[in-house]
Amino acid sequence: MRRAAVQAFRTARYAPVRKLLRSRTFPLVSSNYALGLRSASSLPEQIGSVSLQSSMLNRFSVAFVSALVASGAWFTYRNTSLGGQSLSDASPTAGGVGAVSKRQTSGALSTNAFSAAGQRSTSIAADIASESSRKAVVVQQGQIHTGRIVGDEPLSKDTDDSGKKTLEMMTPQQATQKLRRNEESYLIGRGNGVVRYDVVQLPSNDPIEDDHAEKIVEVPQSVAPTTQGAPSNDWMFWGVFDGHSGWTTSAKLRQVLISFVARELNETYKSALSNPSLTMPSPESIDSAIKKGFVRLDHEIVHESVEKVLKANTKRVAAELLAPALSGSCALLSFYDTRSKLFRVACTGDSRAVLGRRGASGKWTATPLSIDQTGGTAEEMARLRKEHPGEENVVRDGRILGGLEPSRAFGDSIYKWSKETQEKIKLSFFGRTAPRFLQTPPYVTAEPIVTTTKVEPAKGDFVVMATDGLWEMLTNEEAVGLVGQWLEEQAKNSKKNDNNTSTWLKSWFSAQKGLPVEKSSDTSDQGGQRAPIRQRQWGLRPNEDERFVVEDKNAATHLVRNALGGKDRDMVCALLTLPSPFSRRYRDDLTVEVIFFGEGENSGNVVLNNEASASSAEAKAKL
Numbered sequence: 001m002r003r004a005a006v007q008a009f010r011t012a013r014y015a016p017v018r019k020l021l022r023s024r025t026f027p028l029v030s031s032n033y034a035l036g037l038r039s040a041s042s043l044p045e046q047i048g049s050v051s052l053q054s055s056m057l058n059r060f061s062v063a064f065v066s067a068l069v070a071s072g073a074w075f076t077y078r079n080t081s082l083g084g085q086s087l088s089d090a091s092p093t094a095g096g097v098g099a100v101s102k103r104q105t106s107g108a109l110s111t112n113a114f115s116a117a118g119q120r121s122t123s124i125a126a127d128i129a130s131e132s133s134r135k136a137v138v139v140q141q142g143q144i145h146t147g148r149i150v151g152d153e154p155l156s157k158d159t160d161d162s163g164k165k166t167l168e169m170m171t172p173q174q175a176t177q178k179l180r181r182n183e184e185s186y187l188i189g190r191g192n193g194v195v196r197y198d199v200v201q202l203p204s205n206d207p208i209e210d211d212h213a214e215k216i217v218e219v220p221q222s223v224a225p226t227t228q229g230a231p232s233n234d235w236m237f238w239g240v241f242d243g244h245s246g247w248t249t250s251a252k253l254r255q256v257l258i259s260f261v262a263r264e265l266n267e268t269y270k271s272a273l274s275n276p277s278l279t280m281p282s283p284e285s286i287d288s289a290i291k292k293g294f295v296r297l298d299h300e301i302v303h304e305s306v307e308k309v310l311k312a313n314t315k316r317v318a319a320e321l322l323a324p325a326l327s328g329s330c331a332l333l334s335f336y337d338t339r340s341k342l343f344r345v346a347c348t349g350d351s352r353a354v355l356g357r358r359g360a361s362g363k364w365t366a367t368p369l370s371i372d373q374t375g376g377t378a379e380e381m382a383r384l385r386k387e388h389p390g391e392e393n394v395v396r397d398g399r400i401l402g403g404l405e406p407s408r409a410f411g412d413s414i415y416k417w418s419k420e421t422q423e424k425i426k427l428s429f430f431g432r433t434a435p436r437f438l439q440t441p442p443y444v445t446a447e448p449i450v451t452t453t454k455v456e457p458a459k460g461d462f463v464v465m466a467t468d469g470l471w472e473m474l475t476n477e478e479a480v481g482l483v484g485q486w487l488e489e490q491a492k493n494s495k496k497n498d499n500n501t502s503t504w505l506k507s508w509f510s511a512q513k514g515l516p517v518e519k520s521s522d523t524s525d526q527g528g529q530r531a532p533i534r535q536r537q538w539g540l541r542p543n544e545d546e547r548f549v550v551e552d553k554n555a556a557t558h559l560v561r562n563a564l565g566g567k568d569r570d571m572v573c574a575l576l577t578l579p580s581p582f583s584r585r586y587r588d589d590l591t592v593e594v595i596f597f598g599e600g601e602n603s604g605n606v607v608l609n610n611e612a613s614a615s616s617a618e619a620k621a622k623l
Contacts, residue, residue: 137169137574168577172569175576176551178202179561183554185612190216191602192234192338193457194595198612200556202590206580209243210467210591211250211329215258216606223269224280224339235262236336240591242351242467246327249411252301253331261293261333261346280340287450290335290346294410298446301325302413306421309429318429326432328404328412331448332370332465334595336455343455343463345369346448349406352471355453356462356480364517366480369451369463372471373408375399380407384443393437400443401435408445416442457597460487464559465595469588473534473563481515482548483594486558488516489550515548534587554612556592563590 133148170178183200201210217235224233237258243250268289272281281289305321312318330349336342345353347370355367373380376398384407388394396402404415414422414432418441425431455461464479474482548566552558564587565571575587 135169135570137577170573170577172573175569175573178576179557180552180554181614183552183557183612183614185554185609186214187600187607187609188216189601189603189605189607190234190338191600191604192236193341193455193597193599194236194336194338195457195598195600196596196609197238198554198556198594198596198609200554200560200590200592202560204469204580204583204587204589205247207247208589209247209250209329210469210589211241211243211247211254212591212593213237213239213241213254213258214593215262217262219269223266223273224337234336234338235265236338237261237333238465238593238595239331239333240351240465240467240593241332242330242349242469242589242591244328244330244406244409245412246323248323249301249325249327249329252324253297253329253410257293257297257331257333260297261290261335264289264293264296265335283452286344287452290333290344290450291447294331294333294346294348294446294448298410301411302416306417306425309425313428315429318425322413322425322429322431325411325413328406328409330406330409330467331446332467333448334463334465341455341457343369343453344450345453345465346450347371347373348408348410348446348448350374350468350471351466352468352476353463353465354476354479356464356483357456358459358484359518361518362516364480364484366476366517367453368476369453371449372468373449374405375407376405377407383407388440388443391437391439394443396437401437403435404444406444408447408449410446412444414438415444455597457599461597462487463595463597464592466559466592467589469590470559470563470592471532472588473532474559475532477517477519478515478532478562479559481517482559482562483555484516485548486550486552486555490553552612555594555596557612559592559594560590 136149179200179202182202183198185196185198187196188194197214199212199214201208201212203210215237217237219233219235221232239253239257241250241253241257265286268281268285272278272285301324305325309318309321330351331346332349332351332353333346334353335344335346337344343355347353350372351370352372353369355369356364357367359365371377371379375381375384375395381395384394384400385391393402394400399405400407400415404412414434415438417425417434419434419438422431422434426433462483464483466479470479546567548562550558552561561572564575575583578586
């Protein structure tokens with residue numbers, strides 16, 4: 001997407017930098033960049049020849065080159081399985097992306113290693129062993145492996161003709177800084193059942209295609225009568241938006257989706273007041289209002305924009321108005337009415353919300369509040385085939401018309417415009433080619449599926465909302481168990497420190513190992529919710545005691561850290577070091593929100609929780 005096409009919607013929070021377009025419509029990895037990890041055993045022969053012939057000889061020390069020649073003694077193998085392959089210590093000189101961090105050299109660089117390679121004497125080997133070494137992460141043809149580079153010479157980004165780039169690998173401290181860079185936490189002193197929410201974002205695309213929004217609306221009695229003499233109720237909204245083919249649609253949703261929904265809810269609640277027999281609108285009318293807000297906004301993005309562009313007939317206007325229509329975004333919006341204590345989740349696409357609630361055993365239970373809506377979901381496939389009878393390719397390989405994975409989304413106009421409209425837009429302005437199997441659009445809708453759950457603040461309920469990047473890495477039970485583990489740690493610390501969070505933290509101490517969550521007995525696909533594919537890709541250990549750690553004050557950051565490897569700091573550092581677009585092969589953009597319910601104080605304020613927020617974060621107006 002051209003910069004001119006998208007700058008109108010971007011705010012200061014995300015810089016309008018031109019990016020490589022990433023579409024969920026097409027495979028992200030070509031045959032030349034197959035996913036997988038290479039074992040060290042396949043590398044040593046290449047390493048010696050490549051490194052001796054490359055221009056790196058001019059940039060690195062003799063010690064570095066000698067270490068590469070002695071690769072047989074230089075490599076150590078980490079037995080971390082990954083789909084039949086492995087994550088292993090390997091050479092940073094093979095074509096791809098490399099990263100290094102400072103570390104003391106190991107005993108692998110010995111006299112025997114250099115004599116076997118026909119190299120220098122014992123004294124040189126001793127000099128090499130005394131030098132510092134840096135850890136390297138290399139991506140070559142979609143494969144990732146690690147190793148060490150000896151010496152203190154700086155690394156050049158372009159190190160050979162094959163396009164390999166070498167970057168300094170993050171230290172654990174730097175990885176933590178990156179994880180916490182976009183974290184925010186707010187303490188809710190409204191006395192209406194919500195005590196806190198935490199948010200974090202971690203980009204993989206450049207710029208990030210995810211977005212999020214939160215808003216608390218104080219509702220007067222003229223709209224929703226209160227109980228027990230309270231002056232007003234609160235409507236609380238949280239939204240996460242997973243963009244694809246660009247960031248413009250998700251940015252549009254951040255700006256206006258909550259307002260569109262709140263406007264429809266306002267009309268619905270006011271209408272209910274005109275009927276003396278009703279104290280609240282019916283559940284069906286509330287769900288309908290939320291759906292109407294979604295659909296009306298998508299109609300503005302996809303269809304009203306075309307009318308305005310054709311009327312203005314200028315490419316400048318087209319660039320500004322069509323950007324959110326040409327890209328796309330999933331949306332997950334939650335709505336909490338503090339009067340009824342009902343928590344509604346409206347899902348368009350494959351982001352997910354999961355409720356954590358403590359059971360009678362003291363462990364937490366995980367209950368999904370949304371269904372992943374993709375071309376691979378049985379319910380969505382049946383709906384599409386019913387709406388488009390006789391179209392064999394309406395769902396092809398789990399994708400809409402063989403291209404788009406989410407079956408519900410905002411934007412994505414090439415699945416909604418007629419062929420005539422698409423040809424007119426492309427000829428007069430700019431656009432994308434219509435899908436090959438397009439016959440009877442629209443194939444994709446923004447209408448959400450809405451679920452309703454009664455929240456129990458006294459039980460310390462919480463909800464995890466996240467884009468699909470998190471659910472590629474964690475199961476529902478793992479996410480809920482991790483937040484339960486985090487709560488336990490915070491409760492222990494709050495008792496020691498006697499801080500203000502101890503009023504809503506209730507500890508449940510257990511001698512058991514592992515996460516404090518009830519395990520689901522059904523491991524089959526539940527309601528279209530897919531398994532975390534990255535666990536198979538990375539070959540993660542199933543043992544929870546070896547995987548998870550508590551190091552963060554922000555619950556959302558805690559989830560992201562453990563999704564990326566947790567206790568395996570090498571894994572965390574490697575995944576955070578990889579730059580865009582290489583990182584996209586191993587992880588998606590991540591946006592996570594954790595909402596905590598409880599009986600908190602009623603100060604009427606919403607304040608930034610500084611200890612769980614990035615230092616540069618500024619408090620936003622929430623009311």
